[in-house]
Amino acid sequence: xxxxxxxxxxxxxxxxxxxxxxxxxxxxxxxxxxxxxxxxxxxxxxxxxxxxxxxxxxxxxxxxxxxxxxxxxxxxxxxxxxxxxxxxxxxxxxxxxxxxxxxxxxxxxxxxxxxxxxxxxxxxxxxxxxxxxxxxxxxxxxxxxxxxxxxxxxxxxxxxxxxxxxxxxxxxxxxxxxxxxxxxxxxxxxxxxxxxxxxxxxxxxxxxxxxxxxxxxxxxxxxxxxxxxxxxxxxxxxxxxxxxxxxxxxxxxxxxxxxxxxxxxxxxxxxxxxxxxxxxxxxxxxxxxxxxxx
Numbered sequence: 591x592x593x594x595x596x597x598x599x600x601x602x603x604x605x606x607x608x609x610x611x612x613x614x615x616x617x618x619x620x621x622x623x624x625x626x627x628x629x630x631x632x633x634x635x636x637x638x639x640x641x642x643x644x645x646x647x648x649x650x651x652x653x654x655x656x657x658x659x660x661x662x663x664x665x666x667x668x669x670x671x672x673x674x675x676x677x678x679x680x681x682x683x684x685x686x687x688x689x690x691x692x693x694x695x696x697x698x699x700x701x702x703x704x705x706x707x708x709x710x711x712x713x714x715x716x717x718x719x720x721x722x723x724x725x726x727x728x729x730x731x732x733x734x735x736x737x738x739x740x741x742x743x744x745x746x747x748x749x750x751x752x753x754x755x756x757x758x759x760x761x762x763x764x765x766x767x768x769x770x771x772x773x774x775x776x777x778x779x780x781x782x783x784x785x786x787x788x789x790x791x792x793x794x795x796x797x798x799x800x801x802x803x804x805x806x807x808x809x810x811x812x813x814x815x816x817x818x819x820x821x822x823x824x825x826x827x828x829x830x831x832x833x834x835x836x837x838x839x840x841x842x843x844x845x846x847x848x849x850x851x852x853x854x855x856x857x858x859x860x861x862x863x864x865x866x867x868x869x870x871x872x873x874x875x876x877x878x879x880x881x882x883x884x
Contacts, residue, residue: 595643596620598674598722600664602651602711603681605632608729612678617644624664626651626681651681651707661714673721679708680729773815780808807845810838843867 599616603609604625613625617640625640626649627633633646645667649660664674682704712726719726814835816822823831846867854864 595622597676597724598622598624598668598672599676599678599724600624600626600647600660600674600715601678601680602626602649602708603679604636604646605629607680609678609680610636612680612729613644614640617641621675622668624660624667626660649711651711652702654710657710657714661718664715664718668718671721673724674715674718675722675724677712677715677719677724677726678729679711679727681707681711682729773811776808776811803845803848807842810841814838814842 596619599621601609601613601616601623604613605627609626613623613636617623621643623640623644624647625633625636625644626647627636628648628650630648633648636644636646647660647663648656650656668674683700708728716726718724817826817831817834826834846863850864850867854861
C-alpha cells in the first residue's frame with residue numbers, strides 16, 4: 591500500500607445514492623476506492639468527481655462473469671498479499687407492489703439483486719478481505735423500518751372518510767400508535783446521524799439548508815409524539831393542539847416531499863416512497879372535497 595492510501599475498499603452500487611456518496615467520501619479521506627458501476631457513463635461521472643485513487647469497476651452483481659472479472663481487476667490493482675480493507679455492499683433495488691399482485695419474476699429479481707447478489711460478491715472477494723484483515727458492511731434501506739408508518743398516520747382520517755371499511759377504522763383508531771412508531775424510529779435515526787457526525791468529525795459533510803429544514807422536522811416529530819395523549823389535549827386546549835398537529839404533520843410531509851420526489855426522478859428505488867408521499871396528500875385533498883360536498 592502506498593503511503594498516500596489509508597486502505598483499499600470495494601463498493602458496489604456507486605452509480606447513485608448511498609453507494610456513490612460512500613465512494614466519494616472514502617476517496618476524499620484517502621482510501622483507494624474500487625467503485626462498482628454498471629454503465630460507462632456512471633464510471634466517467636465518478637472519475638470527474640473523485641481523485642485518481644478512485645478506480646471504476648464494471649460490476650453487475652447479478653452477473654457471475656462480471657463479478658469474476660471485477661475480482662481479477664482488483665487483485666491486479668493491489669499489492670500482493672495486501673488484500674482489501676473493506677467491502678461495502680450498497681447495490682440494491684426496490685420493487686414496489688402489493689404482495690397479492692406482485693409478479694413473481696419481479697419478486698425473484700428483487701431477491702436476486704438485494705440478497706443473492708450481495709452474497710455472490712461477498713463470496714468472491716472474501717479471500718481479499720481476509721488478506722487485508724478487512725471488514726464487510728452490508729447497506730440496507732431504512733424505509734422498510736420507519737418511513738411508511740408516517741403516511742399511514744398522515745392519511746388515516748382521509749382514508750376513513752373515503753372508504754368506510756374495517757381496515758380504515760382500525761387505522762384511524764390506532765393512528766396514535768402508528769405515529770409513535772414513526773417517531774421512535776426517527777429518534778433512533780437522529781442518534782445514528784449524531785453518532786456518525788461525532789465519529790467522522792470534520793470529514794462529516796452536510797448541507798446547512800437541509801440540516802435546518804430537517805432539524806425542524808425532527809423537532810416537530812418530537813413535539814407531536816410528546817403531545818399524543820388526551821392529557822396533552824387538555825393541557826394545550828383542543829384548538830392549540832389541533833393547530834400544532836396540523837402544522838406539524840404538514841411540515842413533516844413537506845420535508846418528505848422535497849427530499850424524496852426530486853430523488854425519485856433519477857432513482858427508481860425511491861418511486862414507492864415518493865408515490866406514498868404524493869398519494870397521502872392526494873387522499874387528504876380528496877377527503878376534504880368529499881367533506882365539502884356533503
